[in-house]
Amino acid sequence: MTSSPTVPTFTLTRPQAAPLDPPPLYAQLRGEQPVTRVSLWEGRLTPWLVTRWEDARAVLGSPAFSTDQTHPGAPNFKEGTHQPGPRGFFQNYDDPIHAAMRRTLTREFMVKRVDALRPAIARLTDELLTDLTVLSGPADFVEHFALPLPSLVICELLGVPYEEHPFFQEQSKTLVDLNATGEESARAFANLGEYLLRLVQTKRATPGDDVVTRLAAQVDEGVITDQDAADLSAFLLFAGHETTANMIALSTITLLNHPDRIPHILGGPDQVASAVEELLRYLSIVHGGLRRTAIDDVTIGGVTIHAGEGVIIPVHVANRDPEFFTNPDDLDLERANVRRHLAFGYGIHQCLGQPLARAELQIVLPEVFRRLPSLKIAVPMEEIAFKQATAVYGVRELPVTW
Ligand code: HEM
Structure with missing residues (x-):
């Protein structure tokens, strides 16, 4: 397929003047052509872009769409990446493999388990x-706080022994480092894979109260293989590390830009909980869109999507749909229907780690503003390095003073 002038190129770039808002073109499309073609790979693929909240939810909740990236029409960002990954990365598999793999972890994210991680x-x-405030400042909030926090939480969750945290964190850091070379990233990926495989075997001999121990037990019961257990653990790191880190950094920027809302964040658990939901909606960091391929013909928003065609669901655009959220571009920490946002997706692939992500944000955000009441961004907004080309939105660094 070739690109025509009426088919806009799918872009991740947000406006310089309003870096926390989706590209204006998408707001326009949502009003005028809510289900429309966009161009990828210089027009060689033209998947559908679905921008209204209601239509986005319809796609994500429908069994007519697959997340399998090996379909030729799958709207992967890079051409030639239609290979199957390990089944432990189950987001890219349909049921029954998806369901079987997800089931091995569902108990880990039940409220009781996640509450046990809160302390x-x-x-x-x-x-x-404490370590940050010892520095003389300005310091990079991403390097010293937003990135290490979720990585250390994953260490707790998986049961990575304390003395091995530095190795684990170093590899994780390289994996999410946009400046790492392809070779460095591949080495970190391989190191982490080998490490997790060894950890599965170690936990079998010396069990703990952690995810890897319980996955090793499922290997012994014949439910999964050692390799699956290691892949599932790696997938949790991938899915939960950068996402949460970016939410921490961007939420901090957003609140510093709306200083009158900071007292709300400090107002107790119920207020924090609703504020976190609004920040999730407002920022909707998975701005590369959730991606699907139709496996049956299906009508969405009055448009027929044929089997084999790709669909991109930009949740940052759907979550700003004025037909569903009143004054969607406002940060309203008491928004009544906020919990119906799509920042964690919807349907069978809805984020498994969302209770953990919520717990982290609910603990971290009030604590940051309680401990650092004079926190300030040390550079003008236009000098902040936003990640413009990554599927998950965030900042590369955030110089702050306190
Ligand atoms: C604020 C932070 C987070 C955001 C915004 C987020 C967002 C998402 C979204 C949008 C999806 C759905 C993808 C799709 O439908 O294609 C997803 C899936 C997933 N997330 Fe998260 N996530 C976050 C944190 C976490 C954490 C902390 C973990 C675990 C440690 C996690 C684990 C997963 C897993 C395993 C899936 C795949 C679910 C499936 O395919 O059944 N996420 N996440």
């Missing part, structure tokens, strides 16, 4: 903030 999250938050 550890609070302790790690405290330690990192």
